[in-house]
Amino acid sequence: MTTDPSCLFCRIASGDLPSDRVLETEHVVAFRDIAPKAPTHVLVIPREHIPSLEGLEERHGETIGRLHVAAARIAREEGLEDGWRAVINVGADAGQTVFHVHLHLLGGRPLHWPPG
Ligand code: AMP
Secondary structure (H helix, E strand, O other): OOOOOOOHHHHHHHOOOOOOEEEEOOOEEEEEOOOOOOOEEEEEEEOOOOOOOOOOOHHHHHHHHHHHHHHHHHHHHOOOOOOEEEEOOOOHHHOOOOOOOOEEEEEOOOOOOOOO
């Protein structure tokens, strides 16, 4: 499994940097966003260093699927039965600032569509 010691989210995944964790498994780690955009705002990341959905390969499919399975579990645990959103920003135009793929789980308030 590839990791990058200079990557912020690799360092959070390894425990080298602190985070407010809500879930961890063999393959994924989830923690609360430091600047939440909704009452529930959790980031779900793979332990493997995958920079972005851009350039994703077939071999990454299971890992990316696991992000969604983890998000669904966290949404249930957070009581988001009225709905929630899973967002993955890809590249600069979409606002991706951390180049370690991450799923934003947002919920706890009505979410507008389309997003900005
Ligand atoms: P994106 O803009 O899609 O790349 O999302 C990056 C997210 O990471 C933003 O929502 C930030 O608030 C969040 N973030 C950055 N540093 C940390 C950190 N140390 N702990 C938790 N969330 C962070």
